[in-house]
Amino acid sequence: MSAVLPTRTPAEALEALRTTPPLTQCITNAVVTNFTANVLLALGAAPAMCDIVGEAGLFAGIADGVLINLGTPTPEQQGAAREAATATSRWVLDPVAIGALPVRTALAHELVEHRPAIVRANPSEIMALAGAGTGGRGVDATDDAESALPAAQSLAARFGCVVATSGPIDVITNGEHTVRVAGGSALLTRVTGGGCSLGATMAAFLGVTDAFSAAVAASVVHARASERAAASATGPGSFAVGFIDALAALQPADLDGWEARA
Amino acid sequence: MSAVLPTRTPAEALEALRTTPPLTQCITNAVVTNFTANVLLALGAAPAMCDIVGEAGLFAGIADGVLINLGTPTPEQQGAAREAATATSRWVLDPVAIGALPVRTALAHELVEHRPAIVRANPSEIMALAGAGTGGRGVDATDDAESALPAAQSLAARFGCVVATSGPIDVITNGEHTVRVAGGSALLTRVTGGGCSLGATMAAFLGVTDAFSAAVAASVVHARASERAAASATGPGSFAVGFIDALAALQPADLDGWEARA
Amino acid sequence: MSAVLPTRTPAEALEALRTTPPLTQCITNAVVTNFTANVLLALGAAPAMCDIVGEAGLFAGIADGVLINLGTPTPEQQGAAREAATATSRWVLDPVAIGALPVRTALAHELVEHRPAIVRANPSEIMALAGAGTGGRGVDATDDAESALPAAQSLAARFGCVVATSGPIDVITNGEHTVRVAGGSALLTRVTGGGCSLGATMAAFLGVTDAFSAAVAASVVHARASERAAASATGPGSFAVGFIDALAALQPADLDGWEARA
DSSP states (O other): OSOOOOSSOHHHHHHHHHHHHHHEEEETTTTTHHHHHHHHHHTTTEEEEETTTTTHHHHHOOOEEEEEESSSHHHHHHHHHHHTTTTTTTTEOOOTTTTTTTTHHHHHHHHHHTOEEEEEEHHHHHHHTTTSSSSOOOSSSSSSSGGGGHHHHHHHHHHTTTTEEEESSEEEEEESSSEOOOOOOOGGGGGHHHHHHHHHHHHHHHHHHOHHHHHHHHHHHHHHHHHHHHHHHHHHHHHHHHHHHHHHHHOGGGGTOOOOOO | OOOOOSSSSSHHHHHHHHHSOOOOEEEOOTTTTTHHHHHHHTTTTTTEEOOSSSTHHHHHHOOEEEEEOOOOOOOOHHHHHHHHHTTTTTEEEEEETTTHHHHHHHHHHHHTTTOOOOEOOOOOHHHHHHHSSSOOOSSSSSSOOHHHHHHHHHHHHTTOOEEOOSSSSSEEOOSSEEEEEEEGGGGGGGGGGGHHHHHHHHHHHHHTTTHHHHHHHHHHHHHHHHHHHHHOOHHHHHHHHHHHHHHHHOOOGTTOHHHHHH | OOOOOSOHHHHHHHHHHOOOOOOOEEEOOOHHHHHHHHHHHHTTOOEEEEOOOHHHHHHHHOSEEEEEEESOOOOHHHHHHHHTTTOOOOOOETTTTTTTTTHHHHHHHHHHOOOSSSSEEHHHHHHHHHSSSSSSSSOOOOGGGGGHHHHHHHHHHHTEEEEEEESSSSEEEEEOOEEEEEOGGGGGSSSTTHHHHHHHHHHHHTSSOOHHHHHHHHHHHHHHHHHHHHOOOSSSHHHHHHHHHHHOOOGGGGTTTTTTOO
């Protein structure tokens, strides 16, 4: 189903997002919810962190894109995630820290059966979701994205989704075609929510383009914005502030020279 | 009950707040709790985010002002909100995103019967609470504040409260008298919690003055601080940081020239 | 059990932490979870905010240090705290705002029986935990740290732990020996999570050294970083950003001149 190349360039996707701000629902972990909402607002999307039982499914039906991130899966969020995953096909699954932790691991395996448009994760999480590894110790990647490509391709083929594996070079595949996004700044790994907000940005782009284009556009946008923020940062605190500023300032033309390696 | 003009100017209210920091309890959504606490600390109030069942009501009894914001109304927060709304009369209701979402809409209609001192919301939410509209898609205003004035006046008269409708020009009414606060910066709408923290600031001012004065003072304070922050910001990230700095630096004399149109 | 002097200087402890980043689990309140994670990342630790029932205890078994902070003790967090406190001995208890509030007060008294390595709190909370006071109104200290020393010594002797009482001068005791850490900036009290993140930093240092050394090292690190941040801040907003930057920039040699008074 996703076995096509991206239909829109990152520049075209950003242009579309700015023209028609997508209503982007986030069911995400308590640590990053503020940063994620600010990332989406800066990008130009309309965030809504609607994550309670009895509302999450209804809202997913009207949202343009939905993120389900399993970082702090309380029983309430588990219920909300189940509602949302069955109410829309335009959703991103971020299976944070699955592998050793039983609640989120079982939930991720259950949710993925509802066929997310995109799975975004670190290599160890992709391998755990594909049954090819035991997961990491938390949100840190313990494998590089390239090494998880076979697992990512297997997931993509099995669930008809795009799989975006994050690392110094992001590796994005639909099972048949694979795109790599280089660049970015290591400082983004020193700010909590760097990866989690990338999943939210993918959900926003799902409101304006296909899943493959959305995943690539989000990776390119985060890479460019983090490079610009890093240029004037004096540490991870000022970097996080500058990253939000850079996202807001980013123009479609700034994405023309993005470096992708297929 | 509120059919009087404000008894204190914003400058006088800020002076009083700085002299006797009000203990300000917030039962608010997970997205903005950090930003809200930092806004209150910068302002000079003493925030306490006490929002669990079995404690929220007790705490409301000793707090100088209370905010109940329905942005992420988990069952636990619903219970805490019910406790607090019945334990004090010095509270602000912020019915975030009511209208289409059933849990928070029912809760808002239930809570308002306990007569908040102030209702603060966007136009679509005011109209939904008054039964005059269907609500918005989230936290964004879809109507201007002036158009919601009849609904606001109706709410104010029915529940004996002050109604503060946010927009480019804030419209604050007690049903008989209406005050408008112009100014501010559109950048505040690009930071999550801009509106939610305004409700918290109103709750803080409830600890030192009457409801009408509190709502007007809070609007003027946020408008002035956001103008100052916008003057040196390079985007929404640096604006949010500067807004906190500006709140802390704000002096009563800075509020003398506020522009209100009655 | 803790009746020894610190075995490592703050400089040595920071060196060890940077060499082997400790996996630091935080079960903490919703207000400060983002700031706390960013403090730990800037410091060089690996934070994981794993706080749900069914995972918290398992995770505590593999974490190098654990923080249990009672700021917003929902039923879910209460269960997670119980799991973690019984799964590890390398944990810090932060009994936020105990005294008048019944849920957290009962929980703190229950948890302390499981013998935390460190108790970190404000003077009023230390006195409430020791049964020597009625607690404060919230997170603010209402007594100075020195006046709580008898209560702190009593707690330390009874539970075999180190007790760190925060104030303009931090007072850290194992019941027999007491170390005082001066310095820091009052601006840290204007940022929500200043004290809560100090408890998290202590938990991180528990992964690389003994409890007494960990508590002292964390206090010295926060004091130095806050002094540096204050030097260039224009208010509490820019101070919080600068504090994160300063933590990341801090080198072991920067801690050589720390002022301790035994």
